[in-house]
Amino acid sequence: MRQFMHEVLQITWHGIHELDIFPGLPDTGGQNIYVQNMSETMHDRNGCRVRILNRGGYVHPYTERMREGTTKDPDRELYVTHVGDDISAFVRKEFLTGALIEDAVEGVISQFPEDYRPDLIISHFWDGGLMGDYLCQRYPGVCHVWIPHEPVGMKKAPLDPAAQDRHSIFVRERFEARVAENADIIGATSSLVRNDLDACYNKRYADKIIDVYPGVNVERFFPVIRDSVTGQAAREFGDYLGLPAELFMQPHICEFGRSDSLKDKDQAVEAFALVAREVDDLIMFLNLDERMEPEMAGRIHGIIQREGLRDRVHIFSPQDLPQTGPGSEILPGLLRTSRAFLTMSVMEGFGMAACEAAASGIPVVGTEHIPVVANTIAPAGGGAVVPGKDPRAAADAVLKYIRMDDDQWNRCSRSAYEAVIPRFTWSQIVTDLLQQMSERGHDPLKLG
Numbered sequence: 001m002r003q004f005m006h007e008v009l010q011i012t013w014h015g016i017h018e019l020d021i022f023p024g025l026p027d028t029g030g031q032n033i034y035v036q037n038m039s040e041t042m043h044d045r046n047g048c049r050v051r052i053l054n055r056g057g058y059v060h061p062y063t064e065r066m067r068e069g070t071t072k073d074p075d076r077e078l079y080v081t082h083v084g085d086d087i088s089a090f091v092r093k094e095f096l097t098g099a100l101i102e103d104a105v106e107g108v109i110s111q112f113p114e115d116y117r118p119d120l121i122i123s124h125f126w127d128g129g130l131m132g133d134y135l136c137q138r139y140p141g142v143c144h145v146w147i148p149h150e151p152v153g154m155k156k157a158p159l160d161p162a163a164q165d166r167h168s169i170f171v172r173e174r175f176e177a178r179v180a181e182n183a184d185i186i187g188a189t190s191s192l193v194r195n196d197l198d199a200c201y202n203k204r205y206a207d208k209i210i211d212v213y214p215g216v217n218v219e220r221f222f223p224v225i226r227d228s229v230t231g232q233a234a235r236e237f238g239d240y241l242g243l244p245a246e247l248f249m250q251p252h253i254c255e256f257g258r259s260d261s262l263k264d265k266d267q268a269v270e271a272f273a274l275v276a277r278e279v280d281d282l283i284m285f286l287n288l289d290e291r292m293e294p295e296m297a298g299r300i301h302g303i304i305q306r307e308g309l310r311d312r313v314h315i316f317s318p319q320d321l322p323q324t325g326p327g328s329e330i331l332p333g334l335l336r337t338s339r340a341f342l343t344m345s346v347m348e349g350f351g352m353a354a355c356e357a358a359a360s361g362i363p364v365v366g367t368e369h370i371p372v373v374a375n376t377i378a379p380a381g382g383g384a385v386v387p388g389k390d391p392r393a394a395a396d397a398v399l400k401y402i403r404m405d406d407d408q409w410n411r412c413s414r415s416a417y418e419a420v421i422p423r424f425t426w427s428q429i430v431t432d433l434l435q436q437m438s439e440r441g442h443d444p445l446k447l448g
Contacts, residue, residue, distance in 0.1 A: 006445045008042055009118040009135070010035050010052045011128040013101065014093035017054040019073055019080055020325070022062060024287040024318035027093050029258025030352030031124055031149055033323070034189075034214050038122075039078055041215075041426040046434075046445060049077040051118075053108060053131070055091075057084020061291070062319045070111060083107045094167040096127050098175055105134045118142055120444040122187075125149055126172050129179035136182070143444040145437070146183035147212055149349040152176050153196040158262070158346045158369070158388075180205055185437055187212030189350040190371035210436035214352045215426035216359040220332045223361030223417055229337050233329070240327045241320055247283075253398060254338045254357070255286040256331060259293045259318070262347035266299040267391050271342060273307040274395035279402055284309075285334050287316045336360040339409075340401040345370055346388040355424055358382055358416040363409070365397040372420070382416025 012035045015027035021036060023029045039050040056067035067082040085104040108131070122145045123132030129146040136144050152172040156164055164170075180186060180201060186209045188194035194209055229237065229248040238245035253275075255268045265288060272284045290297035297315075304313050321331045335341065341357035343366045351370035354377065358364055364383035366373035377383040384397040401409065422428055434445060 006046070006048045006119045007117065008039070008048045008050045009121045010039055010050060011121065011123040011132050011135075012052065012125075013055050013127040013131050014091075014096060014125065015054070016060065016067070016090070017052060017080060018060070018063075018067075019071055019078075021323045022318035022321075023323065024257070024259050024289050024316075024321065025061065026090070026259055026289060026292045028318075029260075030214065030350070033217075033352060034149075035124060037215060037217055037426050038430060040076065041430045043076050043078050045427060045430065048445065051079045051081055051112075053081050053083065053128075055085065055096075055104070056082025057087070058089050061090070081108075081111050083111055093125065093127060096168075097171065098130060101127055101130050102134060105131070105138075108135065109138060120145065122147065123179075123183075126152070126176045126179060129183065130175050133179050133182050143184050143437070143442045144182070145185040145187055145212075145433075146179050147187035147189065148176065148179075148193065148197070149189055150347065151193060151196045151200060151349075153200045154192065154349065155347060177201075184208065184442055185210055185440065187433070189213055191375060192371040193349050208440060210433070210440070212433050213424060213429060214350050214355060215424050215429040216356055216420065218359065218421065218425055220328075221335065221356045221359040223359075223413065224336050229333055233333055237330050237333065240330065241316075243314075247314070248334065250283050251281055251402075252283045252285055252334065252338055253340045253342055253402075254335055254362075255284065255342050255344075256321075256335065257287070257343060257345065257353040259287075259289040259296070260347075261293070261296060262345060264344040264346055264389065265296060266303065267344040267389055268342050268394070269300050269303045269309075269313060270391035271344065271394035271398065272313065273303055273309060274391060275398050275402070276307065276309060276312055278399060282339070282402065283312045283314065285314050285316065285338075287318060287321055287331075289318050290315070332356075332360065335362060338362050340365055340398050342394060342398055343367070343370060343373075344388065344391070344394060348372075354383075355420050358420045359424070361413040361417045363401045363412045363416055365394055365401070372424075376423075377416055377419050380415050380419035382412055382419045 016025050017032050021032045042048045070081045085100045121132045123129045156169050234245040234248040237248045341362045341364045346369045348370045351372040354364045355372045358377050367388040378385045386393040
């Protein structure tokens with residue numbers, strides 16, 4: 001029987017984290033894929049037993065399962081533990097409070113085995129960081145790595161004062177300062193995050209900031225040498241979704257990512273509407289949780305109706321695009337046969353969906369607010385940077401890739417892929433994480 005020498009606790013408190021993740025649910029997307037892939041890599045490559053801690057106490061919107069207790073990965077010593085608090089409902093991260101998190105600590109401790117003590121705590125965002133800070137008081141001496149993903153300065157920058165109030169910016173500022181002070185290591189998921197942390201705290205924590213960029217699951221996201229979904233795959237996609245197989249064989253672009261008002265999915269649809277006026281046979285696939293984002297859904301459907309795009313813009317719910325099991329090949333299959341990937345997000349700590357598109361060999365069009373596009377993919381010739389909230393500029397960039405001849409497009413495809421692989425693979429990311437920790441005197445897994 002394999003011996004697991006070290007216990008790793010991952011804390012991703014907000015969002016809906018499960019062993020089977022539904023990206024596109026509110027507050028559920030790249031961060032959850034990040035946590036899950038990092039956890040699986042630390043288990044598979046480093047022999048760690050990993051527990052993922054997530055806020056629960058309410059019914060999952062799709063599976064209708066009460067989110068409580070602990071679930072085990074059938075193939076790994078990897079567990080997801082859900083713990084409730086005083087509110088028996090989903091709460092968006094901007095409405096979480098320090099009191100709610102503190103009140104859940106006893107419930108968290110009660111869910112752990114009696115003799116449990118982690119060797120390493122890795123927490124995510126301000127809320128996970130605060131829970132990690134409380135747990136470090138219960139487990140003194142445990143190394144705490146805090147990965148903020150979107151520090152409060154970045155979150156605050158594109159928001160007017162009223163929006164800052166809606167997103168509880170001042171609550172975050174207070175608690176992030178506490179977590180930054182107490183954490184042993186702070187992980188930056190991009191140079192933009194590192195620069196924001198340096199600016200916010202006057203470089204006070206520069207010595208304990210390390211790079212922990214997201215990685216790509218290369219078993220799911222990889223290039224293929226074809227420009228459409230094959231007949232067999234198209235039939236499988238159609239059968240799963242109840243749609244005509246021919247739909248998936250059409251030329252298309254994609255916009256996949258978390259449902260969030262700052263992702264500006266309506267701006268992406270506006271850009272596609274401009275493209276559609278010039279390209280007759282192109283369609284668009286995107287994901288959106290319409291039940292949880294009714295205002296965004298209303299704006300998108302308004303564009304579709306105004307432009308006559310009912311048969312050309314196809315919206316999938318998170319439930320339509322599972323990460324594992326039946327249907328799990330739909331998202332990567334559509335991505336790797338897309339002519340371009342478009343994202344108009346104005347708030348990203350890295351841009352995981354864009355990175356997955358590049359790893360699939362697809363040119364990426366994204367805003368200047370997406371670090372992996374602005375700093376990595378576009379400079380390598382694998383994509384284009386456009387201003388946020390400028391659908392005309394985005395449409396022109398998409399049209400450039402649509403109109404390229406095969407040789408030009410293939411060069412862009414290769415450049416996109418080589419910009420992110422192997423640099424952003426999980427085996428490399430975890431190796432770099434542990435090496436940087438060791439260089440700063442923290443070796444909780446006793447690798448040195």
